[in-house]
Amino acid sequence: MHTIWKGSISFGLVNIPIKLHAATEDKDIKLRSLHKECHTPIKYEKVCPACEKELEYEEIVKGYEMTKGKFVVLEDEELKELKKGNEEKAVEIVDFIKMEEIDPVFYNRSYFISPNDGGKKAYSLLRKALTNSKKVGVAKIIMRSKEQLAVVRVFENTLLMETIHFPDEVRSSGDVPNVPAENEVTDKELDTAIMLIDQLTTEFEPEKYHDEYRNRLMKLIESKQTGEKFVTPKAKQPKENVTDLMAALQASIDKSKPKEETKKTKTTKKKKRTSAKKAQ
Template structure:
């Protein structure tokens, strides 16, 4: 598993040398853009609109646009120095909290943590302490030129670091337009909705969920590559245009009810055989 960051993490006076590994991967199917006439890949060139020519990498600098059309240019040396100063800092767990206190909207990316040389015992200690206390650690770490807030927790006997958003990066729910202030539902509608939820409630098994679009796209690509005729999948049942809320809830419940097995037809009694005459 590829290492994307090396460093150490500490809580109190305990220091743990660690490595970070990406815990998830992007499985999206990447499509290229081609020129329709000759099927050649399209190039995306960096062109200066004022000089009207392509710009080389060594001619490009980074800058912050503080107002429309006005920039503060940042030297690569300054950025590299700032990056080095932050990345060389040990990651310190600054707080311990309960996991349920953190709303999922804050979570960003997941990384597996493995112990570096000499860190196995301290790694095991932190893992056991988190597991037994039911807490997670809150820490700060600089990854890819950005200081990030992170949660350190136990996942299947492995320590995981979850980067999380800062509060000012999460937009206010109050700014969402057209959200009704008060519930305007009847007791019957609510009871029916809860009944529907109960019928659809199950244990969460991640393997039960698949990316159907990606599977269909890969099948389409393979069919075209092999020169086979592409067959469209059977369309799913379209939702009915039910505008009445109760009718929609009841229709949903009817669709989720387990189908009854057809009853076996009763067996016909065999006709009595005539007795043999002596």
């Protein structure tokens, strides 16, 4: 597994030399933009619209837009000077908390942590301590010249670090438009909705979820590569247009009922009909 960062974890006086490895990977299928006429990949060049010329790397500087069309220019040397204080590569755990206290909206990216040379015993100690205490460590780390907040926890016997957003990076839910202020549902609707949730509740099995669009896209690409004719499945029958909330909930519950229950109901009805005929 490729190492993307080397440094150390520290909590109290304990220091653990570590390596970070990306815990996830982007499996999006990358499509290039081509010239329709000759199928040549299109280039995206850095062009100054005012001077109408393509720019070299050394002709470009960083700038912050203070107001529309007015920038403060920041030189490379000035930025390098600011970064000098952030060069120490350490994950400093500053607090320990319960994981359920962090809302998932704060999570950003995940990294596996492995011990570097001489760090196995201290690594095992932190892993065991976090497991037994049922806590996670809140830490600060400098990555790519940026200070980030992170959580250190145990995942399948491996230490995992997840970068999390700072509070001012999470937008206020109060700014979301058209959210109803009060509950406009009846007790019967609520009870029916909870019944549906109970029927559909199961244990989380990540293996059963797949990126269906990516799979279909790959099949299309492969069929074109081999010259085969690509066929699409028949369109699904449109669902009934149920506008009433209670009817929609009840239809969902009926649809989610086990087939055996339906069979039992049919068998019971059949027996009742037979008994009625005999009685006649």
